[in-house]
Amino acid sequence: MLITELGYFALLTAFVLALLQVILPTIGVIRNQVAWQRLAPSLAWAQFAAMITSFGALIAGFYYNDFLSLEATDSAIEALSRAYRLSPDNEEIATTYAQISFFANKVSLMPVAAVYYKMSLPKIHSMKVRRC
Structure with a gap:
């Protein structure tokens, strides 16, 4: 089940509706178009419905433990560890590898600390101290 x-889709929809709720009535006031000004309450109710749908879906997902992205962590960690071994200087790969291993190991800080330590140690030694 998704x-x-x-x-997430309902939350994004609520965000777009919030933007429309600000923009369309404002343009209606500037151009003196009453029909656009009257859109504000309808957009507010639609935004409220999208927020309630989002809240309900995310609470139901949490209750049923429907976070499918956690099932792909083993293969993602393996792929990122290979990529990190091939190019250890790439900060984006190292950061993504550290974040995924952080959450995959049930928020254990040891693998994350090791990756950041390996990534930042050469930079620390290569920095020059500037004195003012």
Whole structure:
């Protein structure tokens, strides 16, 4: 079941509706178009419905433990560890590898600290101290 994806989509929809709720009535006031000004309450109710849908879907996803992205962590960690071994100087790969291993190891800080230590140690030694 893709309950959490429905929740994220509803949240994105609420965000777009919030932007429209600000922009369209403002343009209606500037151009003196009453029909655009009257869109504000309808957009507010639509935004409220999208937020309630998002909240309900995300709570249901949490209750049913429907976070499918956590199932792909083993293969993602393996792929990122290979990529990190091939190019250890790439900060984006190292950061992504550290974040995924952080959450995959049930928020254990040891693998993350080791990756950041390996990544930042050469930079620290190569820095020059500037004195003012």
